Amino acid sequence: MTVSPIGREIDRVDGPLKVTGSAPYAADYRPEGLVYAYLVQATVGRGTVRGMDVSRAEAAPGVIAVFTPFHPLPLKSPSGESGENYSALQDTAVRFRGQIIGLVVADTFERARDAAALVSADYTVTPSRTSLADAGPGVPQGLVQKLAPGVSSIDAALASSPVTITTSVSQHAHHHIAMEPHATTAVWVDDQLTVYCGAQSPQRAAATIAARLGVEPAKVRLICRYTGGGFGQRSPVWNEALLCAAAARALRRPVKLVLSREQVFTAIGHRAAVRQTIRLGAEADGRLRALSHDSDGELPAAGGWQMMPGRDTSAVAYRTPNIRIDQRLVTLDTPPTWSMRAPAEAPGMFALETAMDELAVRTGVDPVELRLRNYATEDPVEGHPFSSKYLDECYRVGAERFGWSRRTALPRSQTDGDWLIGMGMASALYPAWRQPASARARFRDDGRVAVASATSDVGTGAFTMLAVVGADELGLPVSSIAAEVGDSALPPGGVGAYGSSVTTSTVPAVQAACRAAVKALVQSAVDNPRSPFAGLAPATVRYRQGRIEANGRSVDFRTLLRTMGVPHVEAVSTSAPDKSASQYKFHCFGAHFCEVRVHRLTGEPRVNRFTSVFDVGRVVNAKAARGQLTGAIIWGIGHALLEADPIEPDGRFAAASMADYLVPVHADTPEIDVHWLDRPDPHISEFGARGLGEIGLVSSAAAIGNAVFNATGIRVHDLPITIDKLL
Amino acid sequence: MREYRFERPGTVTEAVRRSGSDTAYLAGGTTLVDLMKLEVMTPGRVLDINRLPLRGLDATGGGLRIGALERMTDVAADPRVRLGYPMLSQALELSASGQLRNMASIGGNLLQRTRCGYFRDVSMPCNKRQPGSGCPAIRGENRMHAVLGTSDSCVATHPSDLAVALAALDARVQLQGRDGVRTVNLCDFYLLPADTPHLEHDLRPGELVTGVIVPRLDWAQRSIYLKIRDRQSYEFALSSAAVAIRREGDTIVEARVAVGGMGTRPWRLPAVERALAGRPATSNTYAAAATATVDGTRPLRHNAFKPELMQRTLIRALLELEQTR
Numbered sequence A: 001m002t003v004s005p006i007g008r009e010i011d012r013v014d015g016p017l018k019v020t021g022s023a024p025y026a027a028d029y030r031p032e033g034l035v036y037a038y039l040v041q042a043t044v045g046r047g048t049v050r051g052m053d054v055s056r057a058e059a060a061p062g063v064i065a066v067f068t069p070f071h072p073l074p075l076k077s078p079s080g081e082s083g084e085n086y087s088a089l090q091d092t093a094v095r096f097r098g099q100i101i102g103l104v105v106a107d108t109f110e111r112a113r114d115a116a117a118l119v120s121a122d123y124t125v126t127p128s129r130t131s132l133a134d135a136g137p138g139v140p141q142g143l144v145q146k147l148a149p150g151v152s153s154i155d156a157a158l159a160s161s162p163v164t165i166t167t168s169v170s171q172h173a174h175h176h177i178a179m180e181p182h183a184t185t186a187v188w189v190d191d192q193l194t195v196y197c198g199a200q201s202p203q204r205a206a207a208t209i210a211a212r213l214g215v216e217p218a219k220v221r222l223i224c225r226y227t228g229g230g231f232g233q234r235s236p237v238w239n240e241a242l243l244c245a246a247a248a249r250a251l252r253r254p255v256k257l258v259l260s261r262e263q264v265f266t267a268i269g270h271r272a273a274v275r276q277t278i279r280l281g282a283e284a285d286g287r288l289r290a291l292s293h294d295s296d297g298e299l300p301a302a303g304g305w306q307m308m309p310g311r312d313t314s315a316v317a318y319r320t321p322n323i324r325i326d327q328r329l330v331t332l333d334t335p336p337t338w339s340m341r342a343p344a345e346a347p348g349m350f351a352l353e354t355a356m357d358e359l360a361v362r363t364g365v366d367p368v369e370l371r372l373r374n375y376a377t378e379d380p381v382e383g384h385p386f387s388s389k390y391l392d393e394c395y396r397v398g399a400e401r402f403g404w405s406r407r408t409a410l411p412r413s414q415t416d417g418d419w420l421i422g423m424g425m426a427s428a429l430y431p432a433w434r435q436p437a438s439a440r441a442r443f444r445d446d447g448r449v450a451v452a453s454a455t456s457d458v459g460t461g462a463f464t465m466l467a468v469v470g471a472d473e474l475g476l477p478v479s480s481i482a483a484e485v486g487d488s489a490l491p492p493g494g495v496g497a498y499g500s501s502v503t504t505s506t507v508p509a510v511q512a513a514c515r516a517a518v519k520a521l522v523q524s525a526v527d528n529p530r531s532p533f534a535g536l537a538p539a540t541v542r543y544r545q546g547r548i549e550a551n552g553r554s555v556d557f558r559t560l561l562r563t564m565g566v567p568h569v570e571a572v573s574t575s576a577p578d579k580s581a582s583q584y585k586f587h588c589f590g591a592h593f594c595e596v597r598v599h600r601l602t603g604e605p606r607v608n609r610f611t612s613v614f615d616v617g618r619v620v621n622a623k624a625a626r627g628q629l630t631g632a633i634i635w636g637i638g639h640a641l642l643e644a645d646p647i648e649p650d651g652r653f654a655a656a657s658m659a660d661y662l663v664p665v666h667a668d669t670p671e672i673d674v675h676w677l678d679r680p681d682p683h684i685s686e687f688g689a690r691g692l693g694e695i696g697l698v699s700s701a702a703a704i705g706n707a708v709f710n711a712t713g714i715r716v717h718d719l720p721i722t723i724d725k726l727l
Numbered sequence B: 001m002r003e004y005r006f007e008r009p010g011t012v013t014e015a016v017r018r019s020g021s022d023t024a025y026l027a028g029g030t031t032l033v034d035l036m037k038l039e040v041m042t043p044g045r046v047l048d049i050n051r052l053p054l055r056g057l058d059a060t061g062g063g064l065r066i067g068a069l070e071r072m073t074d075v076a077a078d079p080r081v082r083l084g085y086p087m088l089s090q091a092l093e094l095s096a097s098g099q100l101r102n103m104a105s106i107g108g109n110l111l112q113r114t115r116c117g118y119f120r121d122v123s124m125p126c127n128k129r130q131p132g133s134g135c136p137a138i139r140g141e142n143r144m145h146a147v148l149g150t151s152d153s154c155v156a157t158h159p160s161d162l163a164v165a166l167a168a169l170d171a172r173v174q175l176q177g178r179d180g181v182r183t184v185n186l187c188d189f190y191l192l193p194a195d196t197p198h199l200e201h202d203l204r205p206g207e208l209v210t211g212v213i214v215p216r217l218d219w220a221q222r223s224i225y226l227k228i229r230d231r232q233s234y235e236f237a238l239s240s241a242a243v244a245i246r247r248e249g250d251t252i253v254e255a256r257v258a259v260g261g262m263g264t265r266p267w268r269l270p271a272v273e274r275a276l277a278g279r280p281a282t283s284n285t286y287a288a289a290a291t292a293t294v295d296g297t298r299p300l301r302h303n304a305f306k307p308e309l310m311q312r313t314l315i316r317a318l319l320e321l322e323q324t325r
């Protein structure tokens, strides 16, 4: 009897390959005749390139070509969703500091890099708009408003509330800086292009590349079997990858382009800087009467992702009769933005949960109790019930595990030697999203079953998820499943690895594909004249744990396929949400509790411990789930205490390197107690998984900020919370 | 990175003879190679000095003599350093990361370059890198920059932790050049930026650092290096203090105090030392002495908190020192 692997502690199936360095990433491919490209980036914030001197670069050893706006590589303009709204080298405009203005190709990486440093450019400079703080309100985008009958405006609702809180918060740009720097290896064979390039959505990326190069979609194949982190940064295709493919076409030889760490900070989108104001109106007992959430997000003139931090946060979180969400965008001459893990939810919930903590302080209601008093059982704006919500249980279990009852509400009332100790909490939520998805299951005559879907494993564990679900569905050990992702040539309909949706969407597709493949196997067993089951009615033949059985005979599928002389039998299935799903609001929930210490003299804020409890539906792999949730909480530590890239008036990011842009290291990372409720969502799919890649990040920064307040009595609204703000 | 010639001299005299205006010595390479990749340093010739006999840690006759090529890890772990001069061990162990400390040498550490972001970005002007080009830090992002010893040409902080502890200990730097050997006080070895921020050290062309001498100071057994930074590890000091105290009973007889993260060079604070000497070892004394630190500070837009942080760092260091043994 095989035991179902679902929900157990399963090692990554791709782990051994990764730790031994034998998993090929985009830059690891070395096709015959390969040459190397290196970017040249603009060093002014805005203007035009008047001229470029490439003579020294062209004369440098090993240089094959230098492409510039004056000697461009042809690319079509982008249409539809894309990271940037222009194609590089097609004109002389400089839209932001760091924009690509040249590509040097040489016979080695070092020679390309060194020659790139010899390219000089002459600019006409126009003043840049870069400061979000100085920009004033942006252009309204998505107004969400619900007012109770008889209430004329949100301001009226606030004005009539016994207690009001106004909280303004801000954060600078954040960078994804995935472990694998952006890299592309482009190989043309005749008119067929293969691109090795990390991508969150291989099929969409391949389609984009085809469109921008002006070739048939079928001519482009994108392979990203292993991708060293996505976080949103690898959902669009950026100009660098397009130039690499275009250079390979122009030069008729394979080209590789690997960005330096520093280049990734500007050539690839970042999380937009954003300012937000929350206004809460409440009864004296903390029950909300009104919630207003205004935001001004950075939107680069060069294109980017729209920062809308109120929509999936304040419009969903609490039962509130009056809600107004005004999300505005401010056009700036900054490098492009793109979604970054919990893209709007992390900043949005930082704002809301900071304000809720201030309300708790003002009303004297315990922060957990305050949230229970405002508990929403349905979407407060649309009125749809939540498909499944056990956030109250998260609060209860979390408070218990953490020891919340030991907290004292009075700031500066707990110490450990010279350290002030504080405890804080916050609630988390993140939309659950099931996309239509496809998968393929293939019984192979080597005795394994290949389970494939054209999604991407950006380090999250998608390979293992396919193997676990396939093994469970087919009654086989996990090791009998060969998982495949990261190839645009897999059957159409793979989902992008974003929005915490891969597991939610793909599990049902894998289950369907496995069932269909079993059916196909049985059918072929009765149809194939060489099969021992030939001629039987399919209904009398059954599949059980890798074996075909009928009439007292039992044959394993490997033997059966070999006997029939068939190398494999497969099925492709797609799966989409039920129509009935539209009646529900699908969200994941969680509760964070944390303890911090702040030195009474020197003000360093440090996290002592974290307890977080999540309601994310059914979990496929406990080990992978814990990794995702823990990792996201560590991101929250960065969000709260370290990460920020201020931009200078000329458009230069001040911390555009890993030396200056601080992310948490081990010493910043305490014990993190992650726990989840085992509550399958009955409406999202038969399986009941809601996805958990991002929710850990949502509100973990707020919990830290609230704990810092509890420790010090100081409320820091402008992130990150650093020493200088706590002296 | 530019192309360069790579040579490996076998003796100090040969190294010194071979060096010229376009050469750089390579020790651990953790500063040099980093800056070569960024094109901040572009030597035409690199002289690898790792074959030179500049190793060894000698404590005979009191004090320490540390060879320039001793690695940070080894010096920090040496029991004679740990027990006799804890602030040195601590300064080293709170620096960089384990991997870097395994590579990085003591000589290289003293000669590491500033972490000013504009200095490290060749697309920006910088008086230190390109004399006369300007200093964007003065009006730019200067949270990490110096408040002591700055000039209108440069406000860059000296980044070494070790040098701060050595400054407190009256250390001397041993040098060997074409004209022979000489020894200079570490504090004088570092030059103030004035209007020549590109000149950082009292080093003559081709001169090698051969070692560091720490004079005997028995009471340095009671010393501490406290480092304050945004990130708990693997980051340079926002503020730091190296403190040693000699006490008789409850009275402070003598003190050594230097601070890091504050100055354009490691910064010794004799006024604070004087304010501590002869006073009772109490928090009042510490607080009163710490106020002497702010004299002459020149805060910038984003680092106005630094004088205050320096005082608090110092008070905390004194309090923590009191708790050791």
Ligand SMILES: Cc1cc2nc3c(=O)[nH]c(=O)nc-3n(C[C@H](O)[C@H](O)[C@H](O)COP(=O)(O)OP(=O)(O)OC[C@H]3O[C@@H](n4cnc5c(N)ncnc54)[C@H](O)[C@@H]3O)c2cc1C
Residues within 6 Å of the ligand: B024, B025, B026, B027, B028, B029, B030, B031, B032, B033, B034, B049, B068, B069, B094, B095, B096, B097, B100, B103, B104, B105, B106, B107, B108, B109, B110, B111, B112, B159, B160, B161, B162, B207, B208, B209, B210, B234, B235, B236, B237
């Ligand atoms: C990521 C990172 C974090 C760091 N964090 C810290 C920190 O927290 N605190 C801290 O103090 N330091 C820190 N450092 C700096 C580190 O300590 C220095 O890079 C290191 O000590 C330099 O030693 P090295 O032997 O590698 O020098 P090299 O890089 O080999 O040389 C540095 C410079 O000194 C010259 N030089 C070297 N040896 C001699 C000699 N004997 N005579 C004359 N000239 C010589 C070289 O030509 C070069 O100009 C950090 C460095 C990095 C990269």
Ligand code: SF4
Residues within 6 Å of the ligand: B114, B116, B117, B118, B119, B125, B126, B127, B128, B129, B134, B135, B136, B137, B138, B153, B154, B155, B156, B197
């Ligand atoms: S502070 Fe000094 S090192 Fe920094 S930019 Fe100014 S001159 Fe250069």
